[in-house]
Amino acid sequence: MLIPAPLSFVPGQGSLALDHGTTISAPASLSGVLAWLRQALRLPLRETATGTITLDVDDDLATEEFRLDVTSDGVMIVGGGAAGVFYGGQALLQLLPPSVYRRSPAAESWTVPAARIHDKPRFAWRGAMLDVVRHFMPKHDVMRFIDLMAMHRLNTLHWHLTDDQGWRLEIKRYPLLTEVGAWRRESQVGAGKDAPGDGRPHGGFYTQEDVREIVAYAAERFITVVPEVESPGHVQAALAAYPQLGVEGQPVEVWTRWGISENILNAEESTVDFFRGVLDEVLELFPSRYIGVGGDECPKTQWRADPRTQQRMAELGVATEEGLQAWFIGRLGEHLNAAGRRLFGWDEILEGDLAPGAAIASWRGLTGALAAARRGYDVVACPDDMAYLDYRQSELPDEPIPVSIPLTLRDVYALDPVPAGLTEDEAKHVLGGQANIWTEHADSPRTVDYLVFPRLCAIAEALWGPAGRDFDDFERRLRQHLPRLDALGVEYRRADGPLPWQRRPGIPGRPDTREQRAAHIAQLVANISVS
Structure with a gap:
C-alpha cells in the first residue's frame, strides 16, 4: 500500500488509535521532525519522557534509512x-486513511494497523526539475510542489530559474534582470513554428526573501534546492535587461516563443x-553543494559570424x-570551486x-551518463525518453498539446539511472536521477498536476527502490x-x-x-565520446 x-x-x-491523548517523545535533534508530524497528524502530540509515538536516531543506520514499528502499544520510528x-x-x-491528508480531517482520531517496516533508498539524488520560467509558478504553489515531493521521498528540487523567456530570481546588484527580464509581452500557444501568441x-x-523562505521550507522536509542560472545560451531574458x-x-x-533563441552571451x-556576480548572490541564497549553470542548447551561429568573437577566441x-x-563554463566552474561548491550542468558541457x-x-538519453561516469564525473540521470514529464502520456488524440513521444506510467517506471556498460567503480558516480518538468505548455499549477502525477509517483519509486x-x-x-x-x-491524469x-x-x-526522437538524440550526442 x-x-x-x-x-x-x-x-x-x-x-x-492515535488521538488527542497520544503523546510523543523525541530527542532535541528531532524537534523539527516532531513539529512536522504534529502538523501532519493534526494532533497536539504532547511531549513526554516515554510517548505513544517514539522518535529516535540509530547511528548504525544510513542517514535516510528507517525502521517503523507499529503495535497496539505504540509507534517507534528510528532513523x-x-x-x-x-x-x-x-x-x-x-498507513492511515487518505483523509489524513485533508486540511480539515473529519476524524477525531486515526487508527493505524500494526506493521513493521524497514526501508532505505538506493540513490542519494532523487529529484525533480521544475521549470518556472516558461510559466511562472507562485511561491505557495512551489511549496505545495515541495510537499508533494517530500510525500514521495524525493530529496532534490532542481529549480530552473532563468531562460530566454524570463528571469525569475532577484539579483540585487543587477536589478534590471527582474525589472525587465521577468516579464514578456505574450506567450506562444501551441508547439508549432507558426503557433500564435496569446496577446497576454x-x-x-x-x-x-521568497527564495530564503522556499529554501528553508524545503530543508525542513529534507529537500535540497539546486538552483539553475542558464549560460551561455538560453539567456535572451538577461540580454533584454542588459x-x-x-x-x-x-x-x-x-522572448515570447518556445524553443532555442539564437541570441547568446x-x-x-x-x-x-x-x-x-550573479553567482555570488546565488551562493548566498542557496546552500546546496551543486549550483546549476546550464550549458545546454547553445547555438554557435552568432559566435561564428562575429569578428570580435573570433578575435576573442584567438x-x-x-x-x-x-x-x-x-x-x-570553465570560468564559472572555477568560481564555484573557489567558493567550495560544485558546478552542475546539462550533458552538453561534456563536449569540452x-x-x-x-x-x-x-538528458539526451543515457549517453551523457555513460561518458561522464567513465571520465570520473558525477551524474544525475534524466533521459528525456523516460523522465521528461512534459511529454505526452498516450497516443490518444485528446492529450493536451501533445509533445514528443508518449511516456506512459510503465515507461517512466522503468527508469534506471545506471546505464549498462559501467564498471562497479564507474557506477558509483551515478548520484541518482530526476524527472524534468518543462512548462511551455503548462500554464497553470493545475496543468503541472496533470503532467506530473501519477508519473512522478512511478519515478519516485524507481529512484528509491531496488x-x-x-x-x-x-x-x-x-x-x-x-x-x-x-x-x-x-x-492528476486518470488512467x-x-x-x-x-x-x-x-x-x-x-x-x-x-524512431524520430531516437534519431534526433543520436545526432545531438554525436560529439560526446563514451570511451
Whole structure:
C-alpha cells in the first residue's frame, strides 16, 4: 500500500488509535521532525519522557534509512538521521486513511494497523526539475510542489530559474534582470513554428526573501534546492535587461516563443564577471553543494559570424566555438570551486573540458551518463525518453498539446539511472536521477498536476527502490495511493485519459515517434565520446 514500496513490510496483529491523548517523545535533534508530524497528524502530540509515538536516531543506520514499528502499544520510528525519521513519518501517514491528508480531517482520531517496516533508498539524488520560467509558478504553489515531493521521498528540487523567456530570481546588484527580464509581452500557444501568441503579458519573479523562505521550507522536509542560472545560451531574458552582454549588443525583448533563441552571451571578460556576480548572490541564497549553470542548447551561429568573437577566441587560444563554450563554463566552474561548491550542468558541457568536481545532468538519453561516469564525473540521470514529464502520456488524440513521444506510467517506471556498460567503480558516480518538468505548455499549477502525477509517483519509486521492481504490483498500490492525491487536491491524469477540462482542443502539439526522437538524440550526442 506504500509508495515508494519499502524493502520490507511485515503486517502485524491489531491496531493503534492515535488521538488527542497520544503523546510523543523525541530527542532535541528531532524537534523539527516532531513539529512536522504534529502538523501532519493534526494532533497536539504532547511531549513526554516515554510517548505513544517514539522518535529516535540509530547511528548504525544510513542517514535516510528507517525502521517503523507499529503495535497496539505504540509507534517507534528510528532513523539513521533526522531525514530517515522523517521518511518513517511519511510511511506512517500512508498507513492511515487518505483523509489524513485533508486540511480539515473529519476524524477525531486515526487508527493505524500494526506493521513493521524497514526501508532505505538506493540513490542519494532523487529529484525533480521544475521549470518556472516558461510559466511562472507562485511561491505557495512551489511549496505545495515541495510537499508533494517530500510525500514521495524525493530529496532534490532542481529549480530552473532563468531562460530566454524570463528571469525569475532577484539579483540585487543587477536589478534590471527582474525589472525587465521577468516579464514578456505574450506567450506562444501551441508547439508549432507558426503557433500564435496569446496577446497576454506574463511574468513574475521570486524576491530573495521568497527564495530564503522556499529554501528553508524545503530543508525542513529534507529537500535540497539546486538552483539553475542558464549560460551561455538560453539567456535572451538577461540580454533584454542588459544588451551589452550579447554578441550583437543590440536591444532584444524577453522572448515570447518556445524553443532555442539564437541570441547568446558574448565572451568578454566583463560578461564573465557579470555572471560571477550573479553567482555570488546565488551562493548566498542557496546552500546546496551543486549550483546549476546550464550549458545546454547553445547555438554557435552568432559566435561564428562575429569578428570580435573570433578575435576573442584567438586571444584565448581556443580553436572552436565548442571550445569557447567550454572556456566560459570553465570560468564559472572555477568560481564555484573557489567558493567550495560544485558546478552542475546539462550533458552538453561534456563536449569540452570541465572543472574538477563538475556533475552532469544526462538528458539526451543515457549517453551523457555513460561518458561522464567513465571520465570520473558525477551524474544525475534524466533521459528525456523516460523522465521528461512534459511529454505526452498516450497516443490518444485528446492529450493536451501533445509533445514528443508518449511516456506512459510503465515507461517512466522503468527508469534506471545506471546505464549498462559501467564498471562497479564507474557506477558509483551515478548520484541518482530526476524527472524534468518543462512548462511551455503548462500554464497553470493545475496543468503541472496533470503532467506530473501519477508519473512522478512511478519515478519516485524507481529512484528509491531496488533495481528489480514489479510494475503490476506498483499499479495495485497506486490505486490505493490515488485517493491520497485526491485528498490533497492533486488534479492528476486518470488512467483512461484527460478529463474534459484537462484537454486543449484545437491547439496543436509536436508529437514524434520513438524512431524520430531516437534519431534526433543520436545526432545531438554525436560529439560526446563514451570511451
